[in-house]
Amino acid sequence: MWPFWNRKRPVGPAIQPKMYVRKKQRISLKVVLGVALMPISLGYCLLDAPRFYNDLKHKLSPSTQRVEFLEKFGYPIKGWTDDIEDKGKNISILAEVIHREQMERPFSLNSIRIRPESIMLQGAIEKGNLLVKEQNGGTYTKSTDNIMLSHNFGWSVAHHEIAHDKIADILKERPGLLEEYAKIGVDKEGKSLYLTSDERDIFWSRWRDKSTIEHKLDPELCYELGFVSSYARTKPEEDLAEVCAYAKVNPDSFIALLDPNKGHKKVKSKIAFAIDAGLLSKRYMEYVALKNVYNQSFPGKNSIDSRKAQVFMQMSERYLASGEDEYAGHIHSFRAMVTKLLHPHDYNLRYTELLKVLDVPFKQMTVYQSAMRGLAETCSKAGATKRASVFREASILHEKRWKAGDVNLSYDGVNDFLVEKGILKK
Ligand SMILES: [Zn+2]
Numbered sequence: 001m002w003p004f005w006n007r008k009r010p011v012g013p014a015i016q017p018k019m020y021v022r023k024k025q026r027i028s029l030k031v032v033l034g035v036a037l038m039p040i041s042l043g044y045c046l047l048d049a050p051r052f053y054n055d056l057k058h059k060l061s062p063s064t065q066r067v068e069f070l071e072k073f074g075y076p077i078k079g080w081t082d083d084i085e086d087k088g089k090n091i092s093i094l095a096e097v098i099h100r101e102q103m104e105r106p107f108s109l110n111s112i113r114i115r116p117e118s119i120m121l122q123g124a125i126e127k128g129n130l131l132v133k134e135q136n137g138g139t140y141t142k143s144t145d146n147i148m149l150s151h152n153f154g155w156s157v158a159h160h161e162i163a164h165d166k167i168a169d170i171l172k173e174r175p176g177l178l179e180e181y182a183k184i185g186v187d188k189e190g191k192s193l194y195l196t197s198d199e200r201d202i203f204w205s206r207w208r209d210k211s212t213i214e215h216k217l218d219p220e221l222c223y224e225l226g227f228v229s230s231y232a233r234t235k236p237e238e239d240l241a242e243v244c245a246y247a248k249v250n251p252d253s254f255i256a257l258l259d260p261n262k263g264h265k266k267v268k269s270k271i272a273f274a275i276d277a278g279l280l281s282k283r284y285m286e287y288v289a290l291k292n293v294y295n296q297s298f299p300g301k302n303s304i305d306s307r308k309a310q311v312f313m314q315m316s317e318r319y320l321a322s323g324e325d326e327y328a329g330h331i332h333s334f335r336a337m338v339t340k341l342l343h344p345h346d347y348n349l350r351y352t353e354l355l356k357v358l359d360v361p362f363k364q365m366t367v368y369q370s371a372m373r374g375l376a377e378t379c380s381k382a383g384a385t386k387r388a389s390v391f392r393e394a395s396i397l398h399e400k401r402w403k404a405g406d407v408n409l410s411y412d413g414v415n416d417f418l419v420e421k422g423i424l425k426k
Helices: 015-060 064-073 085-104 124-132 155-173 179-184 195-205 212-216 219-224 236-249 251-258 263-274 282-297 306-319 328-340 347-357 365-382 384-402 417-422
Strands: 111-115 138-141 147-148
Touching: 064 147, 085 155, 085 384, 138 155, 147 155, 155 179, 155 236, 179 236, 179 263, 195 212, 212 219, 212 236, 212 328, 236 251, 236 263, 236 384, 251 263, 263 282, 263 365, 282 328, 328 347, 328 365, 347 365, 365 384, 384 417
Parallel strands: 111 147
Antiparallel strands: 138 147
């Protein structure tokens, strides 16, 4: 260092000019890199601008739905007005899925984003991806702990992406989880049944010829090999997330696993693995067994097998006595249906059972709605017309809240309205 007023460089040993040259080279490299990267940075900013400004707008002035979502779950829902405020159903589906998943195993995220249909409104990375990759229904990004869902997502995709987040959490304590899981997906010679990394690249590529992997993704073949979907065959982590989503959305498809001589052994092992890892309820197979007996109670439309129905009533009573979980609403509604056919004129019995559906901790939209319709019908048949019309009003209100994106619907339903009308106690 030398004083600033002495502009003349000190005359020093021969090493001085050498150091000066080296410093000059460093600056030049930075300049060159900066100039080279400038068009890329500028391009990225331009491509990302619509999303950036949309995020900023909603951060500075969030709607009631966004504020309620953030307050309820602790992370924001991001996206365009068309997919959030104008499509409240998206918030309702997400809130229901998050509620159910939290009951099984708590998890947290940084944000959930709904990807718009228009490419122009998507972020720079999504736009870039679209040039080379196939569009997906949803993604979970581990490094940022974010979930992105397509504008027309459903329950299954939301469960699938949350499963990824939970898998990432479990991996912190059990790093070998996916290697252990991959051992189920092997053939008799111990060779992996999953796609190779090159085949996976072909699967995702927009431009590579897919005919070479088509035969591997045939749905029937995939099922024979123990995959719940063709997509599950892409890699072990996707397989595990698919198993969790399918199990939650369609338990009936796992009934065959109850029979030791039927059902796919690999699927059975995969479900057992997911339960053991804490990705599915410990009581999942107990619920599937219950659903099986319930289905068997109805050999034909409007006909009932009384013996099977009695077995179902006893089994379900035992199930519910151990605690009301995410399946309690379904179970009470099945009990109400059995009661209706076993005792068609005992309106009180059916009314009491249906009322229990409104009081379970997880009030799934379809189950709660159908219970209210059943209550209106039962009251109407019993001659309680005033009460029947309250349930019809409650059903309309429930639908309205669902469409508006009420984050509390699966927690509270419209029980506040029914308390106000004197039907439910506080
Ligand atoms: Zn996935």
